[in-house]
Every structure is written in structure tokens, then in C-alpha cells.
Amino acid sequence: MLAALETAQRSERLREPLPRRHLTAPLLALLWLLRIYVVVAVAIVVVTFVRAL
Amino acid sequence: MNVVKNAIERGALDWIPAPEDLARARDRFRVLMARRARRPLWLLLLLAGPGILVMLGENDGPSMLSYATTGATYGIGFFVPFILLTFLMAFVVQEATVRIGIATHRGHAELIEQRFGKLWGTFALVDLLVSNLLTLVTEFIAIRGGAAYFGIPGWAAAVGGIVLVVAVLTSGRYFTWERSVMLLAAANLLFVPAALFAHPDGSALVRALATWGPIPSGAGVAFLTLVLANVGATVTPWMIFFQQSAVVDKGLTKADLPQGRLDTALGAAIAAVVAVAAVVATAPLFAHHVNASSFSGGTDFASALRPYLGSTGATLFALGMLEAGLVAAMTISTSSSYATGEVLGTAHTLNRPLSKGGTFYVSSLLSVVLAAAVVLIPQAPLIPITLTVNVLATLLMAPALLFVLLLANDKEIMGDLANRRGANLAGGAVIIGISVLGALYGIVTAFPQLLHG
Numbered sequence: 001m002l003a004a005l006e007t008a009q010r011s012e013r014l015r016e017p018l019p020r021r022h023l024t025a026p027l028l029a030l031l032w033l034l035r036i037y038v039v040v041a042v043a044i045v046v047v048t049f050v051r052a053l
Numbered sequence: 054m055n056v057v058k059n060a061i062e063r064g065a066l067d068w069i070p071a072p073e074d075l076a077r078a079r080d081r082f083r084v085l086m087a088r089r090a091r092r093p094l095w096l097l098l099l100l101a102g103p104g105i106l107v108m109l110g111e112n113d114g115p116s117m118l119s120y121a122t123t124g125a126t127y128g129i130g131f132f133v134p135f136i137l138l139t140f141l142m143a144f145v146v147q148e149a150t151v152r153i154g155i156a157t158h159r160g161h162a163e164l165i166e167q168r169f170g171k172l173w174g175t176f177a178l179v180d181l182l183v184s185n186l187l188t189l190v191t192e193f194i195a196i197r198g199g200a201a202y203f204g205i206p207g208w209a210a211a212v213g214g215i216v217l218v219v220a221v222l223t224s225g226r227y228f229t230w231e232r233s234v235m236l237l238a239a240a241n242l243l244f245v246p247a248a249l250f251a252h253p254d255g256s257a258l259v260r261a262l263a264t265w266g267p268i269p270s271g272a273g274v275a276f277l278t279l280v281l282a283n284v285g286a287t288v289t290p291w292m293i294f295f296q297q298s299a300v301v302d303k304g305l306t307k308a309d310l311p312q313g314r315l316d317t318a319l320g321a322a323i324a325a326v327v328a329v330a331a332v333v334a335t336a337p338l339f340a341h342h343v344n345a346s347s348f349s350g351g352t353d354f355a356s357a358l359r360p361y362l363g364s365t366g367a368t369l370f371a372l373g374m375l376e377a378g379l380v381a382a383m384t385i386s387t388s389s390s391y392a393t394g395e396v397l398g399t400a401h402t403l404n405r406p407l408s409k410g411g412t413f414y415v416s417s418l419l420s421v422v423l424a425a426a427v428v429l430i431p432q433a434p435l436i437p438i439t440l441t442v443n444v445l446a447t448l449l450m451a452p453a454l455l456f457v458l459l460l461a462n463d464k465e466i467m468g469d470l471a472n473r474r475g476a477n478l479a480g481g482a483v484i485i486g487i488s489v490l491g492a493l494y495g496i497v498t499a500f501p502q503l504l505h506g
Contacts, residue, residue, distance in 0.1 A: 002070055004081035006306055008158050011071040014301075018159065018167040018466060027459075031169075034452040035176065041448040041491055045441055052437040 073404035077304040080228050084309070100312035101319065102231040103299035106384055107147060107292045108140075108320030109238040112327050113381030114195025114351075115188070115442050116286030117244070117374055120328050121354050123279055124335030125345035129254070131268045132283065133261040133329055139287035140325040142486070144317060145479045146454060149461045149472065150293050151313040154300030156470040161297040163395035165456055168463065177456065178396045180449050182420075184442075185291050185389045189424035191442045192378040192385065194435050197428055198350030199375025202368075211425040218382050218421050223414060227302045227403040234383050240376035241327050243369045248330035250366030251337050251358075258333070278444065281490055285443030286328070288487065290453040295388035298395070302402050307470070334370060337361035349435060351375070382424075386417040451488045458484065 007013060023031075070078070080099075087096040123132045150161065157164055162181070166174025193211055200210035221233045260266070269276055296317075305313055335354060338345055343357055351374030359367040387403070390413045394401025399412040407414055427433060458480045461472040472480065 001082045002074070002078045004085050005074060005078045005304070009077065009304055010068060011074050012068060014158060018157065020170060021168045021463060021465065023169065031173065034455055038180070038449060038452055042445065045445050045448065049437050049441045053434050
């Protein structure tokens with residue numbers, strides 16, 4: 001029955017981390033841009049929430 | 054375990070299986086037997102679950118309240134086809150998570166951490182935990198509100214909710230958990246008979262679907278908030294984390310991809326019907342000019358609907374709200390547990406018994422207890438919290454979706470399951486659409502005078 005499990009599905013294999021990918025400068029810039037967007041957007045939501053109280 | 058020990062001693066087994074391997078192998082064995090016996094329906098029944106659960110789980114307390122508010126405010130019109138579109142968007146996103154889970158056998162949080170590094174993994178986890186905790190609060194608001202319709206006190210509803218979530222969670226088997234929650238999620242369909250009690254005008258529904266109208270006049274903050282709330286009611290970060298982790302925990306493989314896709318499509322279709330049913334059920338409030346803007350939850354809607362749906366229809370509506378909160382509390386708290394375990398490197402499977410999955414079960418328990426406690430605080434601002442949660446989830450979707458798109462295009466880990474042109478166009482359109490809506494919401498909220506000339 002254990003053969004029903006593919007090798008890659010075994011828990012011991014799942015603990016092995018996958019290699020890091022190379023993050024290019026444009027990709028990093030996009031990720032940081034979205035992070036800033038999240039911070040600003042959340043701040044706006046918080047202000048709206050407090051105003052609604 | 055003795056059988057396994059003997060097999061290792063005999064040299065018949067070259068690895069030591071963990072408890073979760075044994076549970077998963079049992080499930081996989083049944084799948085292989087069904088495939089070998091060429092029983093497609095049985096195979097689908099075995100493999101369905103993550104997709105249906107994620108979609109019905111997202112028809113949660115605040116989502117059903119958003120649909121109810123939509124129906125009561127604007128009736129049958131623009132929002133009916135718009136809601137169907139949002140579920141199409143949800144399918145596009147969730148189908149990608151199925152492929153990523155199958156190709157990598159990793160949950161979403163651990164995959165971000167391993168491929169992008171600790172910093173981005175932590176950002177993703179914090180976004181998820183914060184929005185999940187807030188969403189859980191709203192689920193308990195729905196549970197409390199639904200129970201109040203039947204005269205059950207708030208504290209009893211909260212404690213009952215916690216007990217039920219923990220009882221189902223600690224079964225020690227993914228399959229048992231999944232089937233228990235699916236059974237409960239079937240009650241989401243109660244909104245359909247409730248809608249029928251409203252004697253809906255079929256021609257108005259067809260007209261709305263065909264013309265996307267009538268469109269509400271005046272695109273104010275309230276309209277835009279409802280648009281965002283309806284998007285947030287269908288596409289949220291927890292769904293991405295949950296379905297990918299559930300696909301891995303269930304043990305889906307490449308051969309199961311067609312069933313995984315069908316499971317997701319079925320879930321989206323059923324959830325869309327339920328969402329439209331909630332709009333239809335509350336449309337009589339719009340027709341009779343009942344002001345629903347001050348309604349605080351399911352009980353208010355159910356009580357206001359009694360003259361139009363009758364006692365049975367209103368009761369079905371209240372039961373639906375109660376179920377929506379309970380099922381979502383189960384799926385959302387589980388997504389928090391999966392992600393926490395994945396990033397911390399501790400147990401992150403439902404296939405471990407309670408005694409061996411400490412952190413996993415404790416984080417779920419903590420999140421539901423905390424959420425229930427907030428709901429029981431006297432004078433807590435429950436209405437603003439409910440209204441804010443879907444909007445917040447929508448705003449957090451842009452970075453979450455970008456990670457899905459990046460991972461789905463990562464050929465090194467995806468191989469031939471990587472995104473093709475069509476999937477990239479659809480995924481890109483969803484990201485741009487949600488980001489633009491979010492930015493628009495931010496602008497009109499910060500500068501409301503822009504809408505009034």
C-alpha cells in the first residue's frame with residue numbers, strides 16, 4: 001500500500017527545501033512596489049475603519 | 054506500525070514512513086484502485102474536496118452578508134453577472150494553485166519561502182495571518198448572528214463554534230476532516246430554497262445576465278465598496294494558501310490534475326449559484342424600499358425577510374448564515390495552521406494525530422478562540438469590522454496573486470505544468486483588475502470630493 005505514494009510525496013522528501021530562485025532587479029522592484037501598495041492601502045482601510053466608528 | 058517495522062527489518066522497505074505517510078498512502082491506494090477499475094465517477098468523488106471546500110468556504114459570513122446587502126440595496130441587476138464573473142476570476146486563480154501543489158508537493162507559504170527567501174515568506178505569512186484573524190472574527194459574528202435568530206445566546210454560539218471546529222479538526226486524518234467539512238458545507242445550498250421563497254422574476258434574472266443591467270445610478274463610494282466587497286467575497290488570499298496546501302496534504306499527483314480542475318470548477322459553479330441565490334433572496338427588500346444599511350448581520354436580514362419569504366424562508370436564510378460562518382471558520386483556521394507550520398518548519402498536515410501535530414493544532418485553536426473572544430467583547434465595532442474585512446482581503450490580493458503567477462511560470466519547479474499563454478493572460482487580467490479596483494477604492498476613500506465634482 002505504501003507503494004501508492006510517489007517518492008516525491010514521502011514526508012522525508014517534503015522536508016528537503018527547494019533551491020532559491022534568482023530574483024532579478026526588476027522582479028525585486030515589482031515585489032517592493034506591491035509591498036508599498038499594501039502598506040498604503042491597509043493604512044487607508046484603517047483610517048476608513050476608524051472614521052466609521 | 055508493526056507491519057512497517059517488520060518490512061524495514063526484512064529490507065522490503067527502504068524508508069521509514071511517518072504517520073502522515075501511512076494515512077496518505079491509504080487514500081492514494083483507493084485512488085489508484087478506482088483509476089485501475091476505470092470508475093471515473095468514483096475517482097472524482099475520491100479526489101474532489103479542496104476545490105469545493107475552498108469555494109464554499111469563501112461563501113462565508115461576510116461574503117453572504119455582502120451578497121445580501123447587494124440584493125437589498127440594488128435588487129436583481131448588474132451585480133448578478135458581476136458575481137458570476139468574480140467566480141470565474143476565482144477559478145482562474147485556484148486552478149493555478151492546484152497545478153502548483155501537484156507539481157511541487159509544497160504548500161504555498163513554504164514555496165514562497167523556499168523560492169523567494171525568508172523575508173518574502175514572512176511578509177506573505179503575516180498578510181495571511183492578519184487577514185485570516187480578522188476574517189475569523191467576522192465568521193464568529195455570522196455564527197453569533199445566525200444563532201441569535203434561534204434564541205441561542207452569543208456566548209453559547211461562540212463556544213459551540215469553537216467546539217465544533219476543534220472536534221472536526223482533530224480527527225487525525227485529512228480525508229475525515231475534508232468529508233466532515235464538505236457535509237456541513239452542503240448546507241450552503243440552503244440559500245437556494247430561501248431564494249425560491251422570494252418568488253424571483255425569471256425574466257429579470259435573464260435580463261440582468263444578458264445586459265449587465267440595470268446599473269445602479271451614481272458610482273459613489275457605497276457602490277464601489279460593494280463592488281470591492283463582492284470581489285473580496287470571492288477571491289481572497291486564504292483560498293490560495295488553503296487549496297495548495299490541501300492538494301498536497303490530500304496527495305494529488307499529476308494524473309489527478311483533470312479531477313483537481315473539475316473539483317475547482319464544480320466548487321466555483323455551486324458557490325456562484327448560492328451567491329446569486331442570496332442576492333435573489335434579499336431582492337424583495339429592495340423592491341419594498343426596506344433600508345438595509347443599518348443591518349448588522351444575518352439575524353437582521355432574516356427578520357426583515359420574514360414578511361416576504363415567510364417563516365420557513367427566513368429560517369433557511371438564518372441557518373445558511375450560521376453554516377457560512379462555521380464552515381469558513383474551519384477552512385480559514387486550517388489555512389492559517391498550514392501556512393504557520395510551513396514557514397516555521399513544524400508539522401503542517403491534518404494526517405498527523407493530535408499528539409504529534411502540536412503547533413499545527415494549537416495555532417488553529419488559538420486563532421478561533423481569539424476571534425470568538427473579540428466577538429464577545431461588549432460594544433465591539435462588529436459592523437465596521439464586517440464591512441472592512443472583504444475590502445482588506447481584496448487589497449491584499451495583488452501581491453498574493455503576483456506570487457501565484459510567478460510560481461506558476463517557474464519552469465524549474467513546474468516543469469510541463471507551468472502556465473501557458475492563455476493562463477498568463479487570464480491571470481494577468483485578474484491581477485490588473487483587482488489592483489485597479491483596489492487603487493480606485495483607495496482614491497475615492499481618501500478623496501471623496503472627487504466623486505462630487
